[in-house]
Amino acid sequence: MTASQLLDNIILHENAYFYIKETSGFLSKRIIKETFSEAATDKHGRSLLEIVKEKKTLSNGIEIFYSILVFKYIKKPSFTEELIINWEEVKLAYMCIVDFEEHLVVTRRNISKISDFLKTFEVLDYNVITSIYSQDNTSFEKLSMDNMNISDRAIRQKSLESPDLKENVSSFGLQGYILNTVRVSNDEEKIALSVNSSRINQLGPKNTFNAFLNWCNKTVEKIKNYVPKTNFLSSFATSIDYSKHKDDLTPTSILIILSKIYKEFEENKIKRCFFRIKKRNEILEREINLIPILKQFEYLLEIEDIEDVYKIKNNVVNDLSLFLNNKSITLRSKKLSKLFIEYETDLCYPILSVINWTRSYIITFDNPEFIYCNRKLFKDSRLLGNLDSVLKIFKEDPELENVTSEKGKFQVNLTNFETNSVFGFVENTFKANYEYFICDDLSKEWADHIGLNEDSIAFYHSKYKNSNFSASDFQDIIGQALKNLGNLSPSDDQWEIKERLWSNLYKNDFVETQISRIRTGQSSNQTISYFKTIKGYPNIKKQVHIVINFISKSALEDRLHKLKNGESFQERNEVIQILWFISSLISSCFEANTEVYIHCKP
Known part of the structure; x- marks a missing residue:
């Protein structure tokens, strides 16, 4: 089959991540090739399909570029300790980039090594993603939310489901929760939104690749034409621009949320945990039981400002600190950077990277109106106002x-x-x-x-x-x-x-x-x-x-x-x-x- 014939044979759900570019303009072929190369480091053999920066004129005359990569990779089964000949699992992975001049759309499967590429784009603003599918007759069918409560004993997450939640859920108290996912219904159309990751999923059957491109275009037009409006979701905590307030923030305490890591243990997604140590010219690995270490971080921890370094007081490592980046706040520690989690997928990451990627912490500041959660800064004047x-x-x-x-x-x-x-x-x-x-x-x-x-x-x-x-x-x-x-x-x-x-x-x-x-x-x-x-x-x-x-x-x-x-x-x-x-x-x-x-x- 030719590349064109292969592309005509691809069917996709209308499900993708939507991003905003800091500066308008199309991506270069070099950036896309580098991203594809990073995504396919474990591929087996040659790529099954690779199209880089193909121009396409959509039905409304908008010109876009699309790129798609499909490859095969070999995976060890989760129930064997080592790879056994003829016991390999053969899997396929794909990644598609749809490039608009000011926006980027990404859909992928079995792809996990492109975090550096995605960091260069902005996720959709909270108010945008929660409003573009909200109409007067919209039914809010399902919500999941994260709690901003800093008590280590508080319920961390809640899920609610009903034919229309705005009819039977009181808005009182919702300001203390950050909306995570939501499913809405507009007549016969149902859409699932992942607020923190900018994923939009229009529920329904798979469609042709061209139909997928046209859906991406319609969604981008909704984003561009966004008009601020108040709806049921406005009752939840809404974020403010972190970069504008960064220089005025002094962290005072942090609660590290470990429930996501514990859940991965429960679901047997974590294969092992180990320290990676360099001894002379040799790299050694020493397996450890991670659970007792994690238990030392289950409480609200105090932060000390020592010569402009925000040190996190704890009984395990003496170099754990916070760093206020231009766009986010992350944890740092040279010692913990040697502590790795290996997953059943054979992917291996330092534990601090996992915590930073999953936004698993809540930070308070010397101004009690501010709180940082899910990589966003929130301001709540009610705390001092009441x-x-x-x-x-x-x-x-x-x-x-x-x-x-x-x-x-x-x-x-x-x-x-x-x-x-x-x-x-x-x-x-x-x-x-x-x-x-x-x-x-x-x-x-x-x-x-x-x-x-x-x-x-x-x-x-x-x-x-x-x-x-x-x-x-x-x-x-x-x-x-x-x-x-x-x-x-x-x-x-x-x-x-x-x-x-x-x-x-x-x-x-x-x-x-x-x-x-x-x-x-x-x-x-x-x-x-x-x-x-x-x-x-x-x-x-x-x-x-x-x-x-x-x-x-x-x-x-x-x-x-x-x-x-x-x-x-x-x-x-x-x-x-x-x-x-x-x-x-x-x-x-x-x-x-x-x-x-x-x-x-x-």
Whole structure:
């Protein structure tokens, strides 16, 4: 077959990535050949089809250039350790570049080595890709979104599906989520959009190559004729121009999102992990278990500005830092650049490259209105604009100024927690409000105390510290509350372990006291029976109470107003992190239909 005959035999889905060029003009043959050469480094034999920069006049008179590459490659099966003769998997890969003067369209399959080429183009602006298929009668059928919440205990991703989500999803709270993918319906036309990667997929049968080119042209015309409009998707977080604000940004903390790597482990896509070490003139590889290393990075990490180097504080490597590029923020580390992930596809990448490519981190700054996520900068003025609302969850109690420990000292004849402990304060202050009050501290606890009555299920989380405005201490107690939100409505398989625990006396520091776990109420059986009953009440209130001694409401209010007014003060970075944690707590509790209160010093 001739190249023309082969091209006539190709059928493609109307599915491609759309980019914008920084400067108008068509790509040179040299750039396309270099890209094809990079994409086909593993090809077996000669290319099956290679057309470079072929001119084409479309039906509306627009002139474009297209280039296409098809090749064969050999792959080792995933279930063998080494390649066995006659056990090879023969696969085909293709890549097609459709070159408009100001835009570029790329469709590909089994191609993964062209990241350097694609970096030279801009993905479609968030507002453009979410608007070009939005009309008055558009139905939004499916959404997936990423959470900007910086708590390591927050739900990271959510997916929603309905015949039309704008009819049954409240827009309140969506500002804290970044839209990832969306499927819309316009009459008989369904389109799936990948917002972060600029992929547009018009669902339907495959079509001829010429029809694919005409679809690319129609889509580019939609992009060129974009007119800003407000629609249902406008409720989500929208990005601002990072390059315009880059010089004013000072990073203060980072949360590295590892869920994508963990998912690849679950799906058996990762073959092995290893360090690549150069010894004398020899390159050695030492396999490692990556999971324990990753666990050291699961928390919000502080960033220090040391001589204009943004060092990320952690317990694993001492050279991990952030670099503010012209268009994005990336992680750097010479030590971690030697740590590789090898996939079942035999492709091998440094772990930092994987994290940078997948945009797997959230960064906060000394200006709390800014947050960086998914390679985009977002500005949210609500954080400082709603300080009065934020402070309403704080409840002042002067008695918290007198506590001297979290649980007090333990003795075998003790029947109550010491009055000057946080536990003692909680019981003396709140126990009388409930028909059942339980000390659930230690051993896979849901909370330090649990209160039950006909109106509410309440979890009390307590913490004592000698610190003042400690973001790390605040993060610990917030994390404890967030990870147990689901236990406000326990599943049936959880009761057995609670029945055993709650029927015992309280034991701590190897001392078994006379403190009953059931602080108000009768037996553990009756307590559990009551819990099971009220959790099914349709109007039951779920509440989270955080009780701490190391924050004063008036002092926090003073610092937050200084922050809002742009004033400098000693605890600025800590207060910014605390503000983000409060915002995360409020957001997560709202989604779980749970009231939240923080009891602290006046």
